Amino acid sequence: MPIKRVKFTYEQEMIKEPIISMLSKDFDLVTNIRRADVREDMGWVVLEIEGDENEIQKALDWVATKCVRVDPISGDVVEG
Amino acid sequence: MSYIKCLYCRECGREYPVAPEHVCEFCFGPLEVGYDYEAIKKVISKDKIQKGPLSIWRYEDLLPVTRDSGIDMGTGFTPLVKAENLGKTLGLNNLYIKNDSTNPTFSFKDRVVSVATNKALEFGFETLACASTGNLAGSVSAHGAKAKMDTKVFFPSDLEQGKILGAAIYGSTLVAVDGTYDEVNRLCSELADNHRWAFVNVNMRPYYSEGSKTLGYEVAEQLGWRAPDRCIVPAASGSLFTKIWKGLNELKDLGLLESVNTFMDLAQPDGCSPIVEAFEQGTYHVKPVKPETIAKSLAIGNPADGFYALKTIAETKGNAVRVPEPEVAECMKLLAETEGIFTETAGGVVISALRSLAKRGIISADEVVVAFVTGNGLKTVEVIEDAADPVFTNPDYKSFQDALNVWNKRSL
Numbered sequence: 001m002p003i004k005r006v007k008f009t010y011e012q013e014m015i016k017e018p019i020i021s022m023l024s025k026d027f028d029l030v031t032n033i034r035r036a037d038v039r040e041d042m043g044w045v046v047l048e049i050e051g052d053e054n055e056i057q058k059a060l061d062w063v064a065t066k067c068v069r070v071d072p073i074s075g076d077v078v079e080g
Numbered sequence: 081m082s083y084i085k086c087l088y089c090r091e092c093g094r095e096y097p098v099a100p101e102h103v104c105e106f107c108f109g110p111l112e113v114g115y116d117y118e119a120i121k122k123v124i125s126k127d128k129i130q131k132g133p134l135s136i137w138r139y140e141d142l143l144p145v146t147r148d149s150g151i152d153m154g155t156g157f158t159p160l161v162k163a164e165n166l167g168k169t170l171g172l173n174n175l176y177i178k179n180d181s182t183n184p185t186f187s188f189k190d191r192v193v194s195v196a197t198n199k200a201l202e203f204g205f206e207t208l209a210c211a212s213t214g215n216l217a218g219s220v221s222a223h224g225a226k227a228k229m230d231t232k233v234f235f236p237s238d239l240e241q242g243k244i245l246g247a248a249i250y251g252s253t254l255v256a257v258d259g260t261y262d263e264v265n266r267l268c269s270e271l272a273d274n275h276r277w278a279f280v281n282v283n284m285r286p287y288y289s290e291g292s293k294t295l296g297y298e299v300a301e302q303l304g305w306r307a308p309d310r311c312i313v314p315a316a317s318g319s320l321f322t323k324i325w326k327g328l329n330e331l332k333d334l335g336l337l338e339s340v341n342t343f344m345d346l347a348q349p350d351g352c353s354p355i356v357e358a359f360e361q362g363t364y365h366v367k368p369v370k371p372e373t374i375a376k377s378l379a380i381g382n383p384a385d386g387f388y389a390l391k392t393i394a395e396t397k398g399n400a401v402r403v404p405e406p407e408v409a410e411c412m413k414l415l416a417e418t419e420g421i422f423t424e425t426a427g428g429v430v431i432s433a434l435r436s437l438a439k440r441g442i443i444s445a446d447e448v449v450v451a452f453v454t455g456n457g458l459k460t461v462e463v464i465e466d467a468a469d470p471v472f473t474n475p476d477y478k479s480f481q482d483a484l485n486v487w488n489k490r491s492l
Contacts, residue, residue, distance in 0.1 A: 005108060009368055009382075034108045035091065042365055046108045069368055071262075072269035073108045075384030077282050078211040078235075078261055079189075080316055080377025080426070 002053045006060065009069040010043045019068060023049065027059040046073050083120045084144040087111040087286055090388070098144075100203050100278065102285045110384065111286045113144045121334055126305060129297075129336075136191055136294040142330060143195055143294075144287045150198030151226045155190040156294055158182045160302040160450070165418040166431075170438040174448045176308070178299055179421055185246075186456035187377075187424075188320065189219040192291035193280055197223040199287040200278035206230055207277040211268035213261075213376050214243040215424075215455055220280055221250035232277065236264050240462065261371070261379070289319045289385075296327025299450050300337055307332070307340040309447040310398075312434050314426040314454060315346045315355055316380040318389030324452070325392045344398040346389055347433035349373040349425075350405050355386045359400035364390050374463050375408055375425035377455060399442060401433035408432065409463045415453070422457035430454075 008019065015038060023029045029051035036045040049056055060070050087096040091109025102111050124141050132138030136156030137147035159179045167175035183190040193216070200208055208224040209232040210216050217233040224231025231252035235244070236259065248254055257264045272282035280288045300307055307328050313321045325344050331337040348356045351373030358366045366386035371379035383389070393400055403411075412428035414435070415421050423431075434451050437443050457464070469491075473483040 005103070034106065037365070039363075039365060042367055044365075048108075069382075071368070071382055072266055073103060074110075074269055074282055074285070076265055076317065076380045076382045077268050077272075077279070078213060078265050078380070079216045079281050080213050080379065 001050050002056060003048055003050045004056050004060075005046070005048050005073045007044055007046045007071045007073050007075075008063065009071070010038070010045075011067055012041045014066060014068055015040075015043055017066065019063060019066060020045065020047065023059050023063075027051070027055050027062070029055060029059055081141070082144055082146050083116045083141060084113055085116045086114045088114045100200075100205070100283045102283050113286050113290050115142070117330075117333065124334055124336070126301075126336055129301065136194060136291065139294055139297045142297070144290050145195060145198040145202055147198070150201040151194075151223065153184045153190060153194055153223060153226060155183050155194045157298060160299060161419065161421070163419050163451075166415065169414075169418060170435055171445055172438055172443060172449055173446050175434075176299075176303075176448070176450045177415070177419060177421060178295065178450050178452045180295065180452065180454050181421070181423060181427075181456035185215070185219045185222045186459065187215040187219065188292070188295065188452075188454040189215045190223075191294050192288045193219040193223050195291035196278070196280035196284040196288035197227055197229075200229070200280070200284060201227060203278070205276065205278035207232060207275075209233065209268075209271075209277045209279045210281055211235070211264055211279070212247075212281075213239060213379065214246070214459060215377050216281065217243065217247035217252075218250075221247040221252035224252055225250040234264055234268050236261055242461070243459070246459070261381075289323055292320045292323035293327035293330065295320070295452065296324040297331060299324075300328060300331055303448065305337060306448075307337055307342050308450040309341070310343040310345060310443060310449045312345045312347060312430055312437070312449065312451045314375075314378055314430050314452065315348050315383070315389060316378045317383045318346070318355055318385035320452075320454070321346050322385055322388045322392050325396065342396060344392050344396040345433065345437060346393060346398065346400045347403055347429045348400070349375040349378055349403050349408055349429050351375075352379050352381060353402045354381060355383055355389050356400040356402040358386065358390055359393060360402075366390070374405060374460075375429050376460070377424065377426045378429060399437065401436055403429045403432040403436070411435065412457060412464055413467060416457070421453060423453045424455035424457050424460040425463055426455055427453040427457070
């Protein structure tokens with residue numbers, strides 16, 4: 001099964017939303033959180049997502065519509 | 081020789097064998113190079129370094145790869161200039177400019193790429209690659225040419241023509257991605273996972289970033305084996321900033337410097353200042369931003385080393401300075417007009433931050449201050465197009481005198 005490693009960054013208004021839980025419920029994906037830091041005003045989570053490739057993409061597109069920033073775990077790789 | 085011992089995770093400390101990897105398999109934290117410092121201590125000395133080549137390779141005992149395992153482009157040992165004119169303007173008696181625009185492809189990127197290229201050759205890679213908006217693309221292309229590697233550089237398709245040519249001349253494969261900055265970012269991360277290519281700033285990143293330490297070593301050596309009282313450094317990912325600090329501390333731990341009491345000050349342009357934003361809010365959480373700055377070489381909205389840069393600022397009681405966009409070009413001119421050094425926009429950001437800190441009285445007059453200029457101004461001429469204001473004259477004596485008088489009045 002394809003696996004993708006990503007980082008989600010949440011704005012304050014999204015912290016209470018069960019985004020990662022929905023990935024398993026609505027998209028038939030397995031998630032595995034490796035590291036996270038969630039505060040009152042913002043938060044981030046690095047996790048592994050396993051499942052069908054199209055399903056992963058559909059899920060990440062959905063996450064992006066929820067005002068959650070999705071990045072590769074290496075951060076920005078495009079340099080000056 | 082190199083005394084690399086392992087890779088280790090900066091977050092959980094887990095150790096890994098030396099390999100082209102950049103992320104911890106357990107916590108997905110970034111990997112860092114670990115050295116056998118006890119062995120280094122036995123062989124390193126000021127005398128040995130001073131007898132070495134006039135390049136970054138004089139410090140090869142402290143790098144993850146040696147000069148002999150690959151190529152030497154003559155990178156490093158760039159001038160440390162005492163900036164007496166600019167210092168006088170700002171009320172600083174011991175101001176120095178570390179002018180890294182004199183490297184082979186005119187930016188500090190040659191330091192990191194030299195190390196990454198030699199490590200890639202040692203690992204047996206045949207393809208060298210990067211994702212870049214300019215300086216890095218040129219440097220990787222040049223090193224790839226010299227190393228006879230297949231070289232691929234990726235950039236957003238709306239990149240300025242001058243920067244594309246700066247990479248194209250070396251014969252690399254240019255990949256203009258029809259997409260946003262973020263889309264190029266995602267594509268390159270995915271490619272690095274799926275191809276046996278040495279992406280200098282992805283899977284080679286632990287080795288690549290070690291090249292920046294040489295800026296710290298050189299400055300200390302050029303100051304007569306002492307650490308500066310203050311460093312002012314431009315920040316994109318924040319890696320350069322943390323590695324200069326690491327370099328100074330390594331020299332101290334190895335007994336080559338008596339002490340390191342350096343304030344580390346970081347500078348970002350207003351249009352892309354996520355690290356400064358976190359500093360001002362008193363948090364280590366770096367909130368990603370969408371870059372909108374004329375300092376394109378600093379346009380990293382989600383800085384991978386932002387957290388570590390903030391830790392360095394806190395540890396050294398340093399500062400993070402946000403530079404207004406209009407001051408970038410203004411301070412490029414200020415440095416050129418006072419010191420004869422033509423820097424790119426990132427240098428303008430540093431000089432503006434320096435001026436701001438001096439004006440606010442944060443820098444005291446006698447501090448030994450080093451401002452790091454990381455790239456050549458010819459790379460970003462588009463931002464200073466209004467700098468040219470010639471005296472137009474006919475080719476005769478009287479016309480010239482009249483035209484000069486008019487020009488002088490206008491310039492008052």
